[in-house]
Amino acid sequence: MLRKTHRPATILFLHLPKTAGISLRSVFFQGYEDxxxxxxxxxxxxxSIRQLKSLSKRERRHLKLVTGxxxxxxxxxxxxxxxYVTMLRDPVERVLSSxxxxxxxxxHFLYEEMHASEMSLKKFLTWKKSQFEVENQQTKLLAGVFNTKKACTQDVYKQAVxxxxxxxxxxxxxHFAQSLTMFENILELEHAEVPKSNVTHQRLRRTEIEPDVLEEIHRRNQYDLALYSKAEKLFTETLENPTSVLSTKKMSSSSRDKNAENCDFILI
Incomplete structure (x- = not known):
């Protein structure tokens, strides 16, 4: 466990959709007052973003956890x-879960239209309204791209990495259990039993998917697949050497980095 002086003043929990983030978020909530x-x-x-940006320095000093x-x-x-703390998920599993x-x-705002047309997964992958859900969503959000109409490019991928x-x-x-233990140890959080939240029942399984549909998911998530591979490597490295992880992270920002002008959060 790390010394208290090494703890970040503020944890930013970047909750990527359908990555078990709601279950994990409850652990962070237990450690802080509202x-x-x-x-x-x-x-x-x-x-919400505008409200956060409008807070005074005094108000910001009271914040210990920001999540969204x-x-x-x-x-x-x-x-x-x-x-920043985040969870990534196998891109194919994330699309199926979504x-x-x-x-x-x-x-959900897409529910009625999906059921009215008896939409299949194959159709869902090409549906214009679902593109933010099915194409490299994890890469976009980690890069700071929240605009659903923005394409995922090599530059966006490089920013995410x-x-x-x-x-x-x-x-x-x-590796949820290992991830939870790792977060608790590095961030000095109290151990908590985490109830499963927001679980999707009767979910499609990879083994049920036709090969051509599976191939289409891969094609539409090339950047997410590459990013997940990077995340697996980082995860393994952290498990092997948890005591040095915070010393390798940039935990202050006196000026906006070179990517700031491309970050939707900054532009809002």
Missing amino acids: AQIFRIEPNDPVS HTLWGAHYFVEAPFL FSYIRSLPS EHLEKYCLVGLTE
């Missing part, structure tokens, strides 16, 4: 030292 937590609301992220889907760039508006989740949730390597403590959904 007044120390800032939530970027998923239904109105723009208003659209979060990259928040470190410019919190106290240093900060650390499809199953949306079609099982009546309150840089952010992951320099700023993030990363866990993997496929």
Whole structure:
């Protein structure tokens, strides 16, 4: 366990959708009072981001945890030292989970249209309204791209890799228990039994997918697949040498880095 002086002043939990983030988020919530937590609301992220950016320095000093889907760039508006914490998921499993989740949730804005057309996974992959869900979503969010119409390019991928390597403590959904223990030890969080939250029942399994559909998921997630491979390497390195991980991360930002002008969070 690390000395208290090595702990980040602010944890930025970048919750990538369908990565078991809600279950993990509850662990962070247990360690802080409500007044120390800032939530970027998923239904109105723009208003939340503007609210965070408008906080006074005094108010920012009280924040210990900032959490949300659209979060990259928040470190410019919190106290240093900060650390991003995130979970990545196998891209194929994430797409299957997202499809199953949306079609099982009546309150989702795409639910009715999906059911009215009896939409298959194959159709879902090419549907214009679902592209942010099915194409390199993890890469975009880690790069700071929240605009659903922006394409994922090589430059976006490079930004995501840089952010992951320099700023993030990363866990993997496929190794949830190990990730949780790692976070607890490095961040000095109290151990907690984590209930499974937001679990999608009757989810499609990879073994049920036709080869051509599986190939299409791979084609649309080339950057996410490459990013996940990077995350696996970082995860293994952290497990092998957890005591030095914080010393390798950039935990302060006195000025905006070269990618700031491309970050949607900054532009809002």
